[in-house]
Amino acid sequence: MEEPIANDRHVLASARDGSEEAGRRLMADHGPSMLRVAWHVLGSYGGNDAEDAVQEAFIAALTTEALPRGDVGAWLRSITARKALDALRGVRRRLERPFPGPGAAEAELPAATGSGTSIETLAVREALARLSPSDRAVLVLVDLEGRSMAEAAEALGTTNVGTRLRAVRARRKLAKLLRGGEAS
């Protein structure tokens, strides 16, 4: 019988100690939000790549000795964003092809273009797909997750100033794309 788990930190610690119940609970509680983060960074809303990134993030969270300073879920999502970026860079290196361009979001995801997905949603995905994965990763952490620039920079292994500049440029570009303009 496993001892009762008080909160996320204890769940994480128990999972590291080998408790499968704790591991399952951690994944059940945070897996969906980690998946969403992976979707945004990868620019594909469904499919196996996002699950792969979440799995890598989960393994990394259990492998490291470090404990998150704050919210465990936010920490897991930051790792997921980084892993998704790493996955895209790895694919680019291996295949020597550019990141998914405009239209990739729909092309890769027949399931996402089903009846539940509106034209408006597809248009937004198309606009997001035109941003670089690094741009999307910053926007996910800062604008969707509400992390500070410093936290996003730390999670993505970049500088504070670089992250701030990237966020400003990405927001402008996205706003222009959503208004129907062609972002440069």
Added chain:
Amino acid sequence: MSNEPIAGKAMRAAERGASADASRLVAAVPALMHEAQRRRAAMTAASPALAQLATWALPRFAAATAMAVIAATSFVMWERESATTTSASFESVILGGDADRSDDAVIDDLLDLEGNDG
């Protein structure tokens, strides 16, 4: 006008219609935990090997660096000393005028030319 809220709204809109079903991820947890355990064991095994390598390499690097510093310092000191000697010879030739030849071939040639012109 700030564009800050646009990105968050756009991302929430982009999520619509996609199902964040974590059931497959939850089912994969035992395998993921096994993999995490394997990586931790590999890291633990790699640490002593790394420490052994560092024990062997660091003193050698330190000795090599010290020798390089000594060699560089000696070279700089020697260079400065040569420059001072050359300067002294030059001054003695120009100001003193009591030496027929300096140690510098260029200066000697210049002095020869001046002598021929004058």
